[in-house]
Amino acid sequence: MASDPSERVQAATDAESAFMTLSHDLRLEILLALWDAPGFSLSFSELRKTVGERDSGSFTYHLSELQDHFVAKTDEGYELQYPGHRVLDAIQSGVFHEQVAVGPVELDEHCRSCGGRLTFTYDTDYIARIRCADCGNRALEWPFDPGGIADRDDDAIVAAFDRRTRLVWSCALEGVCPFCAGRIDRELTRRVHEEGACIGVIEQLDRYDEYFARDHPAVVAVDCDRCSFYSFVPVGVVLLTRPAVTGRLHDAGLEVRETPLWDLGFVVDAGAVSVRETDPLCVEVSVVDAPESLGFTVGDSFEVVDETTTEI
Ligand SMILES: [Zn+2]
Ligand SMILES: [Zn+2]
Numbered sequence: 611m612a613s614d615p616s617e618r619v620q621a622a623t624d625a626e627s628a629f630m631t632l633s634h635d636l637r638l639e640i641l642l643a644l645w646d647a648p649g650f651s652l653s654f655s656e657l658r659k660t661v662g663e664r665d666s667g668s669f670t671y672h673l674s675e676l677q678d679h680f681v682a683k684t685d686e687g688y689e690l691q692y693p694g695h696r697v698l699d700a701i702q703s704g705v706f707h708e709q710v711a712v713g714p715v716e717l718d719e720h721c722r723s724c725g726g727r728l729t730f731t732y733d734t735d736y737i738a739r740i741r742c743a744d745c746g747n748r749a750l751e752w753p754f755d756p757g758g759i760a761d762r763d764d765d766a767i768v769a770a771f772d773r774r775t776r777l778v779w780s781c782a783l784e785g786v787c788p789f790c791a792g793r794i795d796r797e798l799t800r801r802v803h804e805e806g807a808c809i810g811v812i813e814q815l816d817r818y819d820e821y822f823a824r825d826h827p828a829v830v831a832v833d834c835d836r837c838s839f840y841s842f843v844p845v846g847v848v849l850l851t852r853p854a855v856t857g858r859l860h861d862a863g864l865e866v867r868e869t870p871l872w873d874l875g876f877v878v879d880a881g882a883v884s885v886r887e888t889d890p891l892c893v894e895v896s897v898v899d900a901p902e903s904l905g906f907t908v909g910d911s912f913e914v915v916d917e918t919t920t921e922i
């Protein structure tokens with residue numbers, strides 16, 4: 611979240627004025643027509659004909675309101691600017707106007723707690739959930755856009771959810787917000803227990819109790835300086851972003867790219883994560899599916915500082 615309230619208010623005011631520019635059907639139709647146009651460009655008369663506006667004065671006015679920000683006039687005609695594309699992208703993500711539900715879809719992978727079959731469901735709260743119907747284990751949950759559902763069969767939806775979630779997590783772990791490109795504060799954070807109650811810093815953040823990996827002894831807290839995005843990422847995801855580690859996992863017989871996130875024990879198993887040192891925080895992630903005893907230690911700067919191997 612942005613730290614300076616006055617900057618946030620100013621940004622919201624500026625953005626409100628940009629949103630207001632779009633508050634007319636005809637203006638959105640103009641953006642859509644330019645997106646659909648052959649060569650992504652239309653002359654004034656072609657554009658007016660495409661949107662079917664008879665009133666020349668009205669059309670000229672609404673087009674001028676979009677010009678130099680959402681739409682540019684070039685030698686070839688009118689075309690979308692980057693902000694115009696982003697408006698259409700946001701619409702196509704479906705999050706503003708679509709509510710869809712999918713599933714439960716039975717998956718090939720099994721629950722790591724009880725061995726039952728995992729299922730995928732997507733609900734109208736925009737959260738995709740990988741859960742075990744038998745024991746209620748929440749293997750993985752993360753927001754997903756309705757755009758990920760359209761034109762895909764169930765298997766493709768599930769695969770897209772896996773890919774998208776990896777991308778969002780990796781981007782956030784690299785310190786770049788996957789939503790606004792702003793700076794992400796990252797912190798390796800542990801749960802602290804006192805007399806049976808959790809009093810660690812992560813519990814002070816809203817909704818942590820709702821987090822699917824709330825039983826992990828440590829997670830990476832990610833918080834965008836600029837937009838509303840903040841969340842937590844399992845520490846094991848750090849391993850997926852280090853080629854030296856993924857190469858080592860490949861040698862151990864684990865194909866991390868072909869295996870869904872919810873079937874990677876070092877990502878989703880609370881038992882795979884253990885706190886080694888507390889100051890600075892150092893966390894060991896055990897590769898529980900490897901045929902040998904294999905683990906990696908992640909330091910507080912997210913570097914993989916150590917590999918531990920013991921032949922069984
Ligand atoms: Zn289960
Ligand atoms: Zn952001």
